[in-house]
Amino acid sequence: MTLIGLDDSDSRERGMCTTYLAVRVAEAVRAAGGTVERLVLVRLNPAVEHKTRGNAALCVHTDLAVDEALSIARKAVDALAAIDDPRTNPGVVVAPGETTSEPVVAFSRRAVREHLALADAEARIDAAGYRHAEWGNARGLIGALAAVGAWQSFDDPTYEHISYREADRRGTPREVDFDSLVAAADWGYPDAWDTVDHGESAMVCVPHAPGPILHGVRGDDPGVVRAVAERIESEPVERAALFVTNQGTDAHLRDGTIEASEDGRSYRLDGRVSGSPETRQGGHVFFELDDEGATMACAAFEPTKRFRDRVRALRVGDELTVCGEVSEGTLKLEKFAVRDLVTTEPVVPTCPDCGRSMESAGRGQGYRCRRCETSAPGKVEQPIERDLEEGWYEVPPCARRHIAKPLVRGGFDAPIHPEH
Numbered sequence: 001m002t003l004i005g006l007d008d009s010d011s012r013e014r015g016m017c018t019t020y021l022a023v024r025v026a027e028a029v030r031a032a033g034g035t036v037e038r039l040v041l042v043r044l045n046p047a048v049e050h051k052t053r054g055n056a057a058l059c060v061h062t063d064l065a066v067d068e069a070l071s072i073a074r075k076a077v078d079a080l081a082a083i084d085d086p087r088t089n090p091g092v093v094v095a096p097g098e099t100t101s102e103p104v105v106a107f108s109r110r111a112v113r114e115h116l117a118l119a120d121a122e123a124r125i126d127a128a129g130y131r132h133a134e135w136g137n138a139r140g141l142i143g144a145l146a147a148v149g150a151w152q153s154f155d156d157p158t159y160e161h162i163s164y165r166e167a168d169r170r171g172t173p174r175e176v177d178f179d180s181l182v183a184a185a186d187w188g189y190p191d192a193w194d195t196v197d198h199g200e201s202a203m204v205c206v207p208h209a210p211g212p213i214l215h216g217v218r219g220d221d222p223g224v225v226r227a228v229a230e231r232i233e234s235e236p237v238e239r240a241a242l243f244v245t246n247q248g249t250d251a252h253l254r255d256g257t258i259e260a261s262e263d264g265r266s267y268r269l270d271g272r273v274s275g276s277p278e279t280r281q282g283g284h285v286f287f288e289l290d291d292e293g294a295t296m297a298c299a300a301f302e303p304t305k306r307f308r309d310r311v312r313a314l315r316v317g318d319e320l321t322v323c324g325e326v327s328e329g330t331l332k333l334e335k336f337a338v339r340d341l342v343t344t345e346p347v348v349p350t351c352p353d354c355g356r357s358m359e360s361a362g363r364g365q366g367y368r369c370r371r372c373e374t375s376a377p378g379k380v381e382q383p384i385e386r387d388l389e390e391g392w393y394e395v396p397p398c399a400r401r402h403i404a405k406p407l408v409r410g411g412f413d414a415p416i417h418p419e420h
């Protein structure tokens with residue numbers, strides 16, 4: 001087995017895509033007499049600021065000799081990558097062997113959750129004796145090495161069937177039939193997820209950015225994602241490929257505490273709502289979470305649409321687990337679990353005789369009814385209607401991060417309220 005890791009071939013303007021580069025490398029491998037075992041698409045730390053879009057890196061698993069594999073990858077990058085863009089810094093790492101060494105698998109796991117240095121990647125590539133090629137500032141080597149170790153680091157593999165556009169149509173509006181897409185998505189759900197967003201009537205599997213992808217159908221079952229893609233009526237598909245991925249797995253999240261959390265990482269954090277949700281300019285909703293005196297601002301941004309109603313329904317005192325990336329001290333919510341809801345609130349007591357609100361009898365002296373002379377020692381607890389239940393709530397499919405796990409996939413520690 002030879003593993004060809006690829007990354008950073010894309011530019012925002014030119015609209016390439018490293019998945020397409022991997023497909024072209026796989027074709028060249030086959031043309032050279034090799035076989036392709038699988039294509040791996042790994043989503044690395046979504047907080048990395050150099051990313052073009054989704055921080056994807058790719059690996060082609062083949063049986064071709066290392067030298068030949070490197071030469072094919074090098075040619076493909078030269079031909080297809082946007083290397084004239086100074087922000088595009090491709091890297092290729094070619095590793096021999098059936099399995100990658102544990103330090104490389106560990107590097108891969110860390111690349112999903114942390115910020116890694118190029119020097120660290122280069123040292124590991126040298127230590128493992130891997131061949132490599134790089135362009136520009138060589139930053140792509142980080143993702144390329146992470147891609148090499150990715151498949152063995154996946155605890156919960158998922159699939160994406162990507163269909164590509166014909167070259168002369170790229171950059172023009174995509175022609176995809178909405179009704180057939182919705183029917184295909186419903187047919188494949190829940191084995192295929194995040195294909196459409198019913199609430200927003202959005203074709204989630206069809207990207208907006210320029211580039212070669214027509215649509216990418218994601219799910220748990222390789223047969224189902226392919227069948228869904230085949231049911232979608234659209235402009236001609238130039239080529240298509242199946243990828244094994246860590247998308248939809250929450251692989252980026254680590255269990256943490258508010259106090260110890262750091263920017264540029266993604267967490268599961270427990271706490272109590274300590275500041276009421278507030279909608280700010282632009283429609284973004286913020287609230288404060290507290291854990292034994294350490295506080296964290298949590299945000300549901302405007303693009304998370306109806307999820308913001310869930311967040312607005314929170315009240316001070318609710319116990320939560322929140323998930324998302326911490327950036328500038330604010331956690332960008334991807335999902336949250338209600339662990340305990342406040343169900344009563346203290347109110348001024350009413351008079352048992354006349355039914356009117358009592359009045360304060362003075363500081364610390366309780367309440368009394370002037371007319372009836374009844375009294376009460378303090379406020380009384382009154383039940384409140386809540387629009388939330390215990391369990392997990394999530395952003396809708398239209399706002400999902402590639403790596404975030406949709407609730408419908410299951411395996412959560414409380415009841416789920418999936419968005420569809």
Ligand code: ATP
Nearest residue numbers: 008009010018051052053054055056116139142143
């Ligand atoms: P593309 O389609 O080109 O892959 P992308 O959105 O996936 O687009 P890249 O252009 O690959 O983003 O940019 C990400 C860059 O960040 C790459 O150079 C990659 O090596 C690097 N990188 C990825 N993960 C990490 C990490 N955890 N720490 C540091 N650098 C990283």
